[in-house]
Amino acid sequence: MENAYRKSGLVAFALAASAICAGSARADDAPPSIIDSVPALAPIGDFKKSLADHGLTLQMTYIGEVLGNPTGGARQGVVYDGRLDAVLEADMGKVANLDGGTIHVEGFWTHGTSLSHNYLTNLLAESYIEALPTIRLYELWYEQKLFNDKLSVRFGQLGADTDFVASKYAALFANSTTGWPGVLVSDLPSGGPAYPFASPGMRAKYDFNDNFTYVIGIYDGDPAGPGSNDPQLRNRYGVNFRLSDPPLIMQEAQIKYNQDKDSPGLAGTVKLGAWQHVGAFKDLRYDVTGQPLTSGLPAALHGGDYGFYGMIDQQLVKAPSDPTKGLGAFLRVFGAPGDRNVSDFYFDTGLNLSGFVPGRANDVAGVSFAYMHISDSAAAAAIDAGSPVRPDYEALLEATYQTQIAPGFGVQPVLEYVFHPGARLNGAATRNALVLGVRSTINF
Template sequence: MAVESPATCLARASGVASSLLLTVLVLAFPTIASAQSADSATVSATSPSSQDSAPAGFWQRDTLTGNWDGLRTSLADSGIKFGLQEQSELWGNQSGGLRRGVVYDGLTTASLTLDLEKLTGWTGATFFVDAYQIHGRGPSGNLVGNQQIVSNIEATRDTKLYQLWIEQKLLDGRLTVRVGQEGANDQMMITQYGALFLNSSFGFPGLPAADLPSGGPNYPMATPMVRVQFQATDKITLVGAVFNGDPAPPGTGDPQLRDAGGTAFRLNGHALAFTELWYSTNQGDGATGLPATYKLGAWYDSAQFADQLYDTSGLSLANPKSSGVPREHSPDFAFYGIVDQMIWRKPGSKQSGVGVFLQVMGAPNQFNLSNLFVEGGLNWMAPFAGRDNDVFGIGVSYLGISPAARRYSSELVAATGTGQPYASNETVVEATYLYQVTPWWTLQPDLQIVINPGAGVPTSLSTAPLKNAIVGGVRATIVF
């Protein structure tokens, strides 16, 4: 099957990106103009003191539904905060992948935060719970067929409990202990600047998603956990966490369906442990240098992992005489490093400028589908005058396929005379722009080029290598 060259992909992508961004700006302009006009009228008609005391206008307030006639503020003062957010996306695959087409997907998130110190006098304690309503059809499962999911909200349709935890702060907030249920990437393996991007690998890295059972404790499946964070100094922080390593109960088929509702609360599975060391510099308001955070981390999983090449007797799994039962290895582990570094700041500004990020993760070759993951990119905060909350980003995510898995595929092709060897990697190039229409509404046009979708690894979606794909989309986020 012929694969388009990167040059052809980039040429077509430029046209798609231009059309997509133009459409979003045209649709948003009347709203922005109205908001700016209303803001100007308010400024000219009121004094500074009356502006501070008056309720924010529809286009200026932080949430679509406002302050509920003062009830939201009264509840917050009492220690109760409600959250409701809707993220809706439209994605189109222009070429390659599984098929061309357009899909819609969305995620509604409801949350409740209780400040137990205000409510009960329990000093330093917080309770949090949130739940998802996942709807629509995602682009990776229906159009692209790639390993690194195009949208970080794509999942099997369900109404699902996600986070449920209680947190205690000690030693004047320097020590934090959290117990309950959450996903690993709510705290671990994350980059500050990578959070802008929509591809899932910029949130939960593609390597553990490919290697861990059921994809690991990762959206939309959380697991019971304990996490401890200790800020040793102003610059050094230590974090450790232990999760149930497999969020889905035993069985076959879609793991997300086996954890329907998100209430499996599995406590009898294997352990997945994380540890990270953070070094942060130039974080305070008075810092003269550019802010940066550097992280060194590792994860350890006590489960049994199947060999990618050999069976229990030492024969290649591709050998017709093989039993087909792979030898098992335990434990699995990976090491990683993360860099978040601002490299330029606009004079006179705290946040406007350019920041770069890099994450590199490595795991054993013999019993992992992926043994190398690299992602990196940049954010340009406030790229245009008067657009202080907008962010432009471009990033690359590389998911390496292990040499053992590729050797197995080559030997299988030689033995059967059919199929093709796995590709060495699946790579995603993403360009995105976060457009702040109002404080409660953002639009984010996004373009992704997926090179070697699926890396030729057979799945339930496709057993044949897929052409490079060009995927464009827009996410609208509304905070209620």
């Protein structure tokens, strides 16, 4: 317990110290703030402006939500969970005369109860803020831009989900899998370096021109470290800073077109990527002699793991009032070898609609669908071990509407339907679940 308090104190100290010497998400990218709408919050705005005058920025966002499953799942219930996100950055050009340099610190306070863990027992979590209650350091890095900002190199504690597999249109949805996809959570040690985890590593990004970008990242391959319990318990405060695990390498090529708002064509982005983990991975079904694992012998080992993906964000119709809005669609497809991975195939897709409701320029409606297939090796191993049902797949359907109540304050009703919660991996055919909820987001 003493060690837990010591780690919690370290995180609190890091966040407090960085508030003095660092700032938030870049000012140019900062979302509207509720500070401008609530006079009582003016002192906070004044404080942020004083920081900005010295090259320091601060951005805080609170997300709170009530979710429940009136039908299906392992049992029914209603929960509240929330996350306070503090992002702090320093423009080193202003702070230390080091042009192109940025220091970034980000931490979370997560609290409440997980509907997925306690009621649904599903794999594709219904909320992307869901995490065990804690104070956690997420990212801590330094970035240097070079060659007229064409090249950026970032090193420190990094989240791969900030640079890879990200979809503009998928970002609307409340579920977690349209962000960092469930196939990577299932296949990578500790779910990979993505929320709520980050790992020590380095990322390089090069913009060849306005239409083509290449990104590569190398990360410690197990952000929580080995163990059989929940990875979030093994790295509860985000300060393990593991450096000795076999690395994870991710690469992505990004092709963009019609990005200028005055372009007559429809905007789109295509991304092609791959990941490779150089550690040893156990075969899911066969032992070292090629017999089923029910023999009791050690599992056969595979030298590394890997996967490929492709994705597209495509504008379909431009809104008359704003050419950057309208009807848009996304599609992401992932594949990985089935002999060493729980999931060997995954895809998600969806539609977004914005800019068509008079007087509601910032409202967005959307529907998405995600599907994760359980590999034949994982399914056969379950049958070999005596499971009464064969694991097959889990799927998630979501419909949502995000509305802005005031600048910096939004409300988002959510409806989700979970098919085959848990994909029958636990030996039970858990009933399909309906999830209803509402989320609020406040940007400070």
